[in-house]
Amino acid sequence: MSKDGSLLLALDAGTTGARAMLVDPAGMVLGVDKRPIASRFPAPGLVEQDAGAVWEICRAVIDGALAAAGRGIADVGAIGVTTQRASVVLWDRATSEPVAPMLVWSDLRGMDEYKALRAAGFTAWPQVPSAKLPAAIALSGRDPKDLQWGTLDSWLTYKLSGAHVTDASAGWLTGYYDFAHGSGWDAALLAHQRLPASLFPAQVESWGTIAETDRAVLGARVPITALIADQEAAMVAHGALARGDWKATYGTSGVLMAGTGDAPQEVHKSMPAEALAFAGGKRRFCVEGMVNTTGSLIEWLCGGLGLFASPAAMEAAAASVSTAGNVVVRPSLAGMGAPHGLFEARGLIAGLSFADGPAEVARAALQGIAFRFREIAEVIADALPVPEALPVAGGLSASDTLMQLQADALQRPVRRHAVREASAYGAALAAGMGAGLFGESDFQRLARYDAEFLPKVGRDEADAAFARWRAAVMV
Structure with a gap:
């Protein structure tokens, strides 16, 4: 492809790492840096x-991805930004410098504020910014009138362009979104917490004309044409924008998300309605269930416990045995998400005997993740017209053992995206649509899969294994 300024650059900042990805209009990945x-x-x-x-x-990573592709910023026609959701960044309005640590989405210092907000009649969750922004302001020791705040997408867009903005997919999960009016910020909540409106970013569409990079930052003025939260960006990567479309992402945490169409729908008390993307005059909504500890469980077993030299060694150990025996693992080191909502729950390894070793623990850990996804999938499949196959992506989806265990547990085919970094890929595709390079009808052809895993055990065996696991871990 010629260097004609039509490439798409995605910036994806997750919980444990950031990556940039350069994609051409045909959907081919040209360069990645992480x-x-x-x-x-x-x-x-x-x-x-x-x-x-x-x-x-x-x-x-932006420079790294361009270098990996042998391209320069002049070759980029549009940028898409996607980030992990619900983190709190607070910076000085005059100097643009952070004035407090960024409080990551998994930070639980907002538990007391969350309970107080619920008691006062506001919608809140322990992880959302409305429960933690007051704590960040207190850490700064500053007058809120002198500050600006945003989730990580807002901060990075501000640093790129000077625009103080966010979109509905991120704004919806702040706890400050004005659900009653379908846009803007909840004035009653701002008044309750004594926060000035000037502290908050403007809301823009998820793709379209959003901002333009500062020439002093990247060396060129490049349109930012997509701003979308990471899990919603992954939905774009799968072309999963219609009601009932779903996907699973296996990252630091795990998420099973499904579209609910043009209206918000709560399918379970632990799975509230969310904004998928607001763009082009259309509003799309979704629901998600979270497995709080997925990739982070693997990292802990390798680094924290030191059972395996690397995730690859753990994968080999899990694949070396055909069964975990009686060993079970509940992957809940940071609480149990949907459909339980047990924020205080912690991890569990049980059923050990002298006959068991690291291989059984490895396989049980992967099976525990697969079973947690089954719990969520059953709730979503009961409420929405989901397709037979489950599309998947994320770093941990590279584990063939986990993907086979997932297909067995769900009794459904599991289709693995050829681009594991689906959030970055989806942000690039959204940027392409925002720049007018293609339309929604192109998403299906751009979503490519390199493997499909079919169940290798029957329904009775799968149900019995799931029942044994639940009996052991739900103590």
């Missing part, structure tokens, strides 16, 4: 990052 993001854990339940350092990492 670098880790460090978290601090100052006390149990507290998770912080350095917002300034995250920006520097993001700036570096």
Whole structure:
């Protein structure tokens, strides 16, 4: 492809790492760069990052992806930004410098505020910014009138362009969204917490004309044409925008998300309605169930417990045995998400005997993840007209053992996206649509899959194994 300024650049900042991806209009990935993001854990339940350092990492991966593709910023026609959701970044309005640590989505210091907000009649969850923004302001020691705040997507777009914006897919999950009017911020909640409206970003569409990069930052003025949260961007990567379309992402945490069409729908008390994307005059909604500990469980078994030298070694160990025996693992080191909503729950390894070793634990851990996804899939499939196959992506989807266990547990085919980094890929595709390079009808051809896993056990065997697991872990 010629260097004609039509390439799509995605910036994807997750919980444990940031990546940039360069994609051509045919959907081919030309270059990727990824670098880790460090978290601090100052006390149990507290998770912080350095917002300034995250920006520097993001700036570096943009250069890295361009270099990997042998291209320059002049070859980029549009940029899409996607990030992990519900983190809190607070910065000085005059200097543009962060004034407090970034409070990561999994930080639980907002538990007391969450309970107080619920008691006052506001919609809230422990992880959402409305439960944590007051704590961030207190950490800064500053007057809120002198500050601006945003979720990570808002911060990175601000650093790229100077625009203080966010979209509905991120704004919906802040706890501040004005659900009654379908846009803007909840004035009653802002008044309740004594927060000025000037603190908040403007809301823009998920793709379209959003902002333009500052020439001093990237060396060129490039349109930012997509701004969408990471799990919703992954839906775009699968072309999953219609009611009943679904996908699973296996990352640091795991998410099973399904579209509900043009109206919000709550399918379970632990799976509230969310905005998928607001763009082009159309509003799309979704629901999701979260497995809080997926890829992070693998990292903990390798690094924290030291059972395996690497995730690859753990995968080999899990594949070396045909069964986990009586060993069961509940992957809930950071609480149990949907459909339980048990924020205080912790991980569990049970059923060990002298006959068991690391291989059985490895396989049981992967099976525990697969069973947690089955719990969520059953709720969603009962409420929505989902297709037979489950499309999947995410770093942990590279595990053939997990994907086969998932197909067995669900008794459904599991189709693995050829681009594991679906959030970045989806952000690039959304940017392409925002720039007018293609339309929604192109998403299906751009979603390519490199493997399909079919169930290898029967329904009775799968149901019996699932029942044994639930009996062992629901203590």
